[in-house]
Amino acid sequence: MRTELEITLLHCRNLPSPPSVAMQIIALAQDPNATLGAAAQLIGVDPALSARLLRVANSPLYATRRRIDTLTQAMAMLGLNATLSLALGFSLIHGLRGHNGTAELQERIWRRSVLAAMAARQLGQQTSLKRAETLMLAGLLQDIGRLALLQAMPEEYAALCAGTEDNATLLALERERFDADHADVGAWLARRWNLPDYLAEAIAASELADAEDPFLRCIQASGAIADLWLAPPEAAEVARELACARIESSIGRGKEVLEEVLSQLAVSLPEISTLFEVRIDQPSHLQAISDEARELLILRNLRQIQDASQSHQEARITEERMRQLSEQARRDPLTGVYNRLHMEEVLEQEFAAAGVHPLTVALLDLDDFKKINDRFGHLVGDQVLRQFAQTVQRTLRSTDLIARYGGEEFLLVLNYSSESSARQVLQRLLEEVSRTPMAIVDGQPVFTTFSAGIATHNGEPENRFNSVHELLQAADDVLYGAKREGRNRVRLHGA
Template sequence: MKKLELIPLSGELPSPKGVALAILELCRRDDTTLAEIARVVQTDPALSSRLIRQANSAAQGAVRPIASVVDAIGRLGIGTVRNLAMGFSLVDQYQNGPCAAFDYQAFWSHALLMALAAQSFGAMTKLGSSEELFACGLLAQVGRLSLATVYPAAYSKLLQDPDAAHRLSALEQEHLQTDHNELSAALLTEWGIPSTLVGPIYHHEHPEASGFSPGSRPQQLTQLFHLAHRVADLSLTTDGERSHLISELMLLGGKIGLNADELGVTIDELVRHWREWGELLRIPASSLPPFAQMSSPQELRPDERSSAGALRILVVDDDPITLTILETVLRNALGHMVFSASSGEEALALAVECQPQIVITDWLMPDLSGLELTCALRATEWGQRIYLIMLTSLDTEEEVSEAFEAGIDDFLTKPVNARILRARLRAARHYVQLLDAWERDRAQLKQFTAELAISNRRLEHVAMTDLLTSLPNRRAGMGALERAWAASSRFEQALSVLVLDIDHFKRVNDTYGHAVGDKVLIEVAQQIQRVARKDDSVCRLGGEEFLMICPNTDIKAALLAAERLRRTIEALQINVQGTVIRSTVSIGVASREPRMTDSDTLVNAADRALYRAKEAGRNRSCIIVQGRLRCLP
């Protein structure tokens, strides 16, 4: 890795400004104290809130949340604060710039997701401080921003090269005599990032070329940054490009002990935090679907589906002769739909796309062995349904046992005999047919279950609803009252009820008939529902009597609500076949008191107040307080 002064540059590099620069200068002194850093940080409210958020995020609920800058710096450490301040400063400064082909917003969106991924995987693997890994992830590709800043025109032209996506570093060296990884490492070293982290960052795009000893901490950090980078690449891919990346992520996740489900949960959580941080930093975070959806095979087009009796078979072998023979026999002699791959990694990506029913894979392959491919497939829900046949020239008892324990269903010894292959496929076909029948039955069962659930919900609704007024019935109302009573007890809140009765309703039925009476009930019920507040519950107790439950409402507020409701119904004009009918209600109001033992006591008190309102001449509200009744005029 070159030092910064040895890299040929013709313009000004991105650098932290303002508070971040002041923090950087303070950190270069040996006698700097936490209090001095805190005083500088507190002059920037945005930086202060970001550091507090990061400190609380890093703790992951293990300790109490903090709210002060001093506590945040103490938890993060001065070195991490310096790195974060630099990163956040660059994010704020370079939301756009002079390089036309460089997407500044996408760059920071990718960097933010990589930072969060590095932090999360760091916490899992204990390879370093998760807060420091966040800062390193955010700055890992700062060399690209630097080249866009120093050489805006030349770099813009370079990015438009058709090969830029695949060999960017080579093009940068060819045209600019440096590359973004080299420049990132030099800048991070200049800014004081430890060399134990700079080396892995320098090699993170191509970890296989790092030269670090397998299993060493630098090699593991390189793999961690590589995994974080590939997770961040999800933000740049389209739906059609994700299958190969998802298969690669499953393999990389396995290297740090994550199976497909655990990796999916982790990535979904990262995406959620990515969106939250994106809002804080004003960085766009695209809407990624859940990992389970991204990792599920895509629905095949009609022309990709196998014909009746034919199976979709994926053949994997790094020997082109064996691969050709198997393809010829399976496709031409047996009439199956065949897909082929020459490596385990290619096969895993292809399996996501083509949904094979059977996979025939060689055991010994250089990049990803047949056993590793089997484990990767079995780690997914859809991969557990595949019938796996292992090709091997090894047929000792130990190897065969190892293969079956890894998840294979059958094995074939090399060279493959066509008759034996045909016989093995009969068993595979029988398995596939049973699986298809089971999935059809399961789909039917799901449909029946869904229909039953809908029917049950309808029956429950009917059982709890008054058919005439569509209000909840007495049973539902008493249930709502019990819940309100329990909440009132739990939170020590007031609770009031109103019991309403339509005045002279029998006279309406006798004069106009029951059909008109029903119309009056419906209109009054609708009016009660309209006047009720959002948290109030209304039900029909029976006949012309209604109940309104008013949570967190004392006797005075309940009386005001009763009077408002009474006046509204008094003004109501009900037009029935040209006849205008006016109606009034009497209302009894009661609030929960210490002497009341249960919800029935409360309703009984409101009933007493209702009867007093009727005795006093109807069309009025009456309250009961500590056993004493009082009616409004």
């Protein structure tokens, strides 16, 4: 860009500038600690901006089934990034629309900008980009250089535009006259406003055709779609070929995607015109293609509804199967309690958080279980293990966990329990197990007892362990101490 052009722009008193709320939105968008609450407080100061966000939240752009009645609801539905992008676009509209006798040309520029914004959004959806609102904002601002030139030199730039038949001709005339085009001027202006880098880059690349970034390719194609919409009938065929070529080089499937985008634009045109306060008519040369595209869209939507219903049902069945399989993978198939692998994963998580609350584990081993297997057989032994696990589950709190650790050994995780309270819980459990038949053989009850070792990790010097392994080893040592002392008892680590 020539130095004299930059000087002219810098000294232009009428050069468009963002309103105060837009500058605050720009700052908030670049704050990594920004929140929806801060955005709501800022946007809520501007009633017109709040009303636009409410309107866009209830528009066909966001097909929600329930009506959005408050700004808070709108922002929660849109999300922080989308809210800030939309708010910035709306707030810049008024700041960029000057009043210097060039209203008709300004309106033409804004029509192209709004159509490009919506086309960029639709192209992003076609390519599965997750940045619909930032695409819309970049598309909306890609022509701010034209508005800046129009404000800085209204008569000269209006005359330059009057002599053009299409956007390509305008770009050539701009480069010849200024040694820069309106995309260069727009990028320069965006950097002066401290807009996010991605916006400046998108504006600078908007009139190119060789970007590698999918985001930039959508912006480049969006301008060609806007030019097709605004082209006079005699230039429509050339504009259509250019738009198809741009889309084909950007995302592929040129004609198919173009028809999809045009149909979406046609459907949402009344709402778009109201949202952005610009009159956009349906061009006669696109009526046929738009009608055909709209019919295809209706048929496609009907198929999608049918497919979505079937897919939703299949997804629910699959999700339930996956949930069941996941649950089965975490459970011991014989007793139904958690298995050792899952409990070790849980223990690692609980151990990491144990600085806030104590973590107590207890290893339980059924006494003389081999004698039960030898006397009654393994089927009765399995029944004893199942009944024992069920008895423990009934006795424990909902926050406590039990897993089969191996053979007749079980592991308990007693969250938020101190050593003394854990001992009381295990003592009550021992009494409950001792008087509850674990099986009935030939009409006679089979009873059993267990031995338990308890260890607690709570950060105190005598109860501080470096790992889950050390904690379990401590409980295991105490357990076998209880076995040596005669079984049918509960012992504490360090006692």
